[in-house]
Amino acid sequence: MTITLNRLCVSTVMCYLRNILTFLFLAGIATASWAEQREFNLTIDEVAIEVAPGFTNKVFAFNGQVPGPLIHVKEGDDVMVHVSNNTTLPHTIHWHGINQTGSWQHDGVPGFTQEAIQPGESYTYKFNVDRPGSLWYHCHVDVWEHVAIRGMWGPIIVDPKNPSALEKEVTLDAILMLSTWQSPYASVYGKGGSPQDVSDYFSVNAKSFPFTQPIRVKKGDVLRMRFYGAGDETHQMHMHGHDMLITHKDGYPLASPYYVDTVPVGPGERYDVIVKMDNPGLFIMHDHVDKHMTNNGASMGGPMTVFEYEGVKMNDWYTWKNKVYDPNFFYSVSLTQGYGLFNSAPFMGKIVEQGKRRR
Amino acid sequence: MTITLNRLCVSTVMCYLRNILTFLFLAGIATASWAEQREFNLTIDEVAIEVAPGFTNKVFAFNGQVPGPLIHVKEGDDVMVHVSNNTTLPHTIHWHGINQTGSWQHDGVPGFTQEAIQPGESYTYKFNVDRPGSLWYHCHVDVWEHVAIRGMWGPIIVDPKNPSALEKEVTLDAILMLSTWQSPYASVYGKGGSPQDVSDYFSVNAKSFPFTQPIRVKKGDVLRMRFYGAGDETHQMHMHGHDMLITHKDGYPLASPYYVDTVPVGPGERYDVIVKMDNPGLFIMHDHVDKHMTNNGASMGGPMTVFEYEGVKMNDWYTWKNKVYDPNFFYSVSLTQGYGLFNSAPFMGKIVEQGKRRR
Amino acid sequence: MTITLNRLCVSTVMCYLRNILTFLFLAGIATASWAEQREFNLTIDEVAIEVAPGFTNKVFAFNGQVPGPLIHVKEGDDVMVHVSNNTTLPHTIHWHGINQTGSWQHDGVPGFTQEAIQPGESYTYKFNVDRPGSLWYHCHVDVWEHVAIRGMWGPIIVDPKNPSALEKEVTLDAILMLSTWQSPYASVYGKGGSPQDVSDYFSVNAKSFPFTQPIRVKKGDVLRMRFYGAGDETHQMHMHGHDMLITHKDGYPLASPYYVDTVPVGPGERYDVIVKMDNPGLFIMHDHVDKHMTNNGASMGGPMTVFEYEGVKMNDWYTWKNKVYDPNFFYSVSLTQGYGLFNSAPFMGKIVEQGKRRR
Known part of the structure; x- marks a missing residue:
């Protein structure tokens, strides 16, 4: 469009005309269109x-x-x-x-x-x-x-x-990017990832438990989670206590959504799930690939979170009782702040x- | 309930009364309620x-x-x-x-x-x-x-x-729990399962071929198989000679069931399939992850079974010609015996x- | 049909009629038949x-x-x-x-x-x-x-x-058999494939990039790709620039086809996808299991292809600018040549x- 209009600009009058046309064109975009x-x-x-x-x-x-x-x-x-x-x-x-x-x-x-x-x-x-x-x-x-x-x-x-009608019901959004790490190459740029190499840490949003974060909800919330297979292995995300409805595959809406309690997320794939948060308590979600639940075999770790309902009493022995909470760990805050690019300090x-x- | 009623039975009259109460109680269950x-x-x-x-x-x-x-x-x-x-x-x-x-x-x-x-x-x-x-x-x-x-x-x-109408047609039920083993840790409690460890035996209901069992059927049977990803790898269960209809994922009914001949079963997942047994013969079902079909690389093994139709003549060279049959290996017998908890001696x-x- | 006809056979005349009807019915099958x-x-x-x-x-x-x-x-x-x-x-x-x-x-x-x-x-x-x-x-x-x-x-x-109506629209067919290799056993028959062995080459139709081939298309083509999990790992085939509609699983038509940009293809499985080729350019398709994109860790490789649209100008630095093209690498030519068995010299x-x- 701009190129076509520029071709008009071979005299002052024509340039003036071009400017008016350009203005009208852009104004048209602004008023008649959602695109920006x-x-x-x-x-x-x-x-x-x-x-x-x-x-x-x-x-x-x-x-x-x-x-x-x-x-x-x-x-x-x-x-x-x-x-x-x-x-x-x-x-x-x-x-x-x-x-x-x-x-x-x-x-x-x-x-x-x-x-x-x-x-x-x-x-x-x-x-x-x-x-x-x-x-x-x-x-x-x-x-x-x-x-x-x-x-x-x-x-x-x-x-x-x-x-969709169901998407409009969503009250809380979360993004979960699942991935893999290979500690022998942690400090060596330019190496790693060969077929013989073994991934030994597993994470959601680049953190392994206990460095991950809870998802705080209240009864009645409609939670959408977007799972990404960002690393090099398949993750089997199991949510406790709730029915996950898979609504989208790779961003495409499914004609026939289906319920699961464990969603397999392979490299490159995305699954959107929508969950009615109707069961107050403390419920975990984790990768059901058992070896992904350790940090290099040494302790419990990996891609794990807890759904913490508002008002539920935490026991003294609750692992995350004194957790410093970051409400944006799953991009939930950024996703409410309109359009743009959002950096995240943590x-x-x-x-x-x-x-x-x-x- | 039974315990409470038994305490009443300290005299003949009271025992008689107990029996009447027990009868009324059980009758009440039968008529008024499904939950127990x-x-x-x-x-x-x-x-x-x-x-x-x-x-x-x-x-x-x-x-x-x-x-x-x-x-x-x-x-x-x-x-x-x-x-x-x-x-x-x-x-x-x-x-x-x-x-x-x-x-x-x-x-x-x-x-x-x-x-x-x-x-x-x-x-x-x-x-x-x-x-x-x-x-x-x-x-x-x-x-x-x-x-x-x-x-x-x-x-x-x-x-x-x-x-569903199709579920009501089922004449034979089988449960298949698929899993993994690591022989280096076979006798060492408290170790194994790290990302670097390699699973080297693979099983259905904790047995690898030839320790697995056939599934005996007759023409006209409607077989439901419930696959469980109980271990740490994905199994690709391929049934020969029949169309498997996937009806449930993780126990949830699918709005749009679909046919497969190979069902991928990842850790934590369950798939129910219903199969019309209409093709008399000896057909195997096995994990199509090829390495899962060996016992530690030494011989044929892994999660495998054979559908043995009633009346089919077995050849002399048939591997399981003299197999001692356990009709409950896939819980098929226990599943016909009402509700409760069922131990299994084998x-x-x-x-x-x-x-x-x-x- | 037979049952209905049998009900007619309550007298000699009716049985005679039934036999004639049965003959005509079966003759109809025989003359109208497509089987060979x-x-x-x-x-x-x-x-x-x-x-x-x-x-x-x-x-x-x-x-x-x-x-x-x-x-x-x-x-x-x-x-x-x-x-x-x-x-x-x-x-x-x-x-x-x-x-x-x-x-x-x-x-x-x-x-x-x-x-x-x-x-x-x-x-x-x-x-x-x-x-x-x-x-x-x-x-x-x-x-x-x-x-x-x-x-x-x-x-x-x-x-x-x-x-189906959509299948009839297909103008170009491709078969993609995905598999694995283990170089330590490349020249040793009778060994390899044990649980401890590591696959280190990955291929489509037995070739790893750069030995693979492009898929040449023109705008308006309707491309069907049939993915096969022929080897021992799951491949995550990601097509750039287009919407892949999964229409069949293991050869069975899906009642509810769904769009993806990444299709997981496990051992033993087949997925048919149909793609409207409406976006001229040079777009790649590759396995999104990242380690599958190397040839034994040494360089870029693995199951990869490029969709080359007719008429798109190739840059001098285009990797496959001087590629010798084999139009039958994905069996596309053989699939147009009627029925039979088709050897392939390459x-x-x-x-x-x-x-x-x-x-």
Whole structure:
């Protein structure tokens, strides 16, 4: 459109006309349309995060955090993202679930849709968001390391133009990105993720129990949880005490939703579940892959949370009785704050010093 | 109730009265109510079971057996279970699929809903069964060892108040609990199940082929199989010669059942399938994860069975030609015997001697 | 029909009438019928295939190729297959998805439905194909080696009598058989596939990137892809830029198809997806199990392809700019050539010399 209009601008009169046309065109977008232009910045930095007690891992972190910042937009929005690679290795960003209609060059696959973004370089992605749902973004360079064990992923939530009646009932939202870690490579960039390597820590939103957080609810809440298979193994998320209705697969609504108490979430997949919180108490949710419930075999750990109902008395021996609560650990607060890109301080890592960057 | 009434029986007249009261009480159950009170006892013992030829594993066994006894109740029943821990390590019981409506303290999660049951101690769980389907119970302490490789699980079948037309057609029921073993820890309590450990035996109802059993059917049978992911890996159950209709996931009926010939059963999950047995012959069913079909790489093994139709002639070379048949290996007999808790002698292990308990 | 007609037979005249009606009815079936007799030959040979650059694996190959030849038939056909075992180990063929109605002895399970076909011996399988869909054939002897890491599998496509409206729209067909390899056993027949062994190469149609091929399409194509879990791990196939509609599971049509961008394909399973190719560009599809995207940890590899739309300009840095294209890599050409058995020269291996056969 802009290009077409610019061609009109060959004389002053025509330029004036162009400006009027441009104004009317943009005004038309503003009044007649839900779609908006969104412009975001993402850096990629080398930082270290503490995944579990005593276990710190060097990561490539979007805006310095793992998981990456929430990108919250609406179906139909035009999005522009400026990416700066401040790390020592090349990267790209693939926008998983964005169909890139008419914009395949922005799909983020090195050697196929673009050349990788080299250390110190920047790149701008532009695309229209024509698919609603639970999407995400992640690096597409050396995925067995960068995605599987270096935390290069973050959520994109695209609100649908026409949510279902059940979706409209949701009172509380949570995002749960499940992933894997390999402690032998925790401090060695450029290695790990080979078929012979063994993942030994497992996490939700990059933390293993007891570093995870509860989900505080009240009776009557309608909770939507969006599970992401962000790492390299399948997680079997089992919620106690409630019926989970699977409503979406990979962001697509199911014609025939179904109830489960255990949802298998494999690498790359997303499952949305909606749960009526009608059973006050303290109920846990955890990965039913038993070995995922330890931190490197040494103690109880892994992707686990507790649903803490308002008003339920906690016993003295309750493990999280004195837990310092972060209401945004599952992005629940950010998701209520309109559209945009939302950084999250608690997910920030500590900058890896230059001299210590390389092995 | 019975105990209370028995206390009345201190004279002939009172005994007569008791009998009349008992009759009226039981008649009342029959006419006015479907829900009942059920009271069960479970011990946890240290025994050793022979999983495969030459492979014996120390387990923590409910009532001395693996899998644990069948608990068969009706939707709406009130259940009380007295648990005695006769082992050297702490345990709890989580009732997987029971929603614990109003009874979250009975959910069986150590440090969250209760303190673990210490060696020598007892504990009583009470809950209402308000969800029908294929449920189960398992320990929730150190699950990577106790659930993944020590056999601490058993089935709970909750009959629905309103079964579907297809469910009413079922003529034969089978329960198949799939799981994993790690022979390096077979005789060492308190170890195993870490991310680095490798499962090397795979079983259905705690036996690997050839220790498994056939399922004997006749043409016209409608067979329901309930698959449980009780161990730590996903099993891909492939039935030969028949169409399996998946009707339930985790005990919940599917709005849109679908046919498969291979059903993936991950840790924590249950799938009910209903199969019209209309193809006389000898057809096997097995895990299609190929490595699961060996016993520690040494020979053919794993979770496998054969559907043996009545009247089919067995060849001389048929592997199970002289098999000693146990019609209750898949709980098929117990499931026809009304409601209650059903121990199963063939699943019983041998008591581990005290002096040999610890490594 | 027969029952209804039998009710007519209450007098001699009526019985005569019934017989005429029965004859006409059966004649109608015979003249209007679509079923045919098909007779095929399969050898099993010891050959070596190059799976990835620098990685050659000894296999047991049907007609000398991996994957095996396409068998393309129609629902209702009668099939006869003569098998000759030219290898040094015993084999059978199981026809995965063929129900073997009335022909259980042809199900191909050694020790259960037949004795294994010894080296140098032949065997003939006969069965009716009464189930349409994406079926396959594979060895059933020592599956942890022969199926998991020796390539003993090939596709059977059975066209349905009554395809759905959407199936009729398909303009391009592709078969993708996903599998695993273990390089330590690449040249050692009779070993590998144990629970402790680690798969280190991953492939589609027995090739790892960059030895895989693109799928060339034009805008408006309706592409059906049939994914097969032929090896020993679950693959998470993620297609970029398009909506995949899962229409069939294990060859059975789903009553409620659903969209995904990532389809989990476990061992033994098949998923049919139909995709409207409406987004010109270069979009990749790959396994989202990150470790599957390397060739033994050394470089980018694994089961990957690119959808290359007609007319899209390729950049100079495009990885496959000078790729020699094989339009039949996904059996797309063979599938347009009517019914029969279709060998595929590019899948042929090199004969293993007798003296080098044994370790």
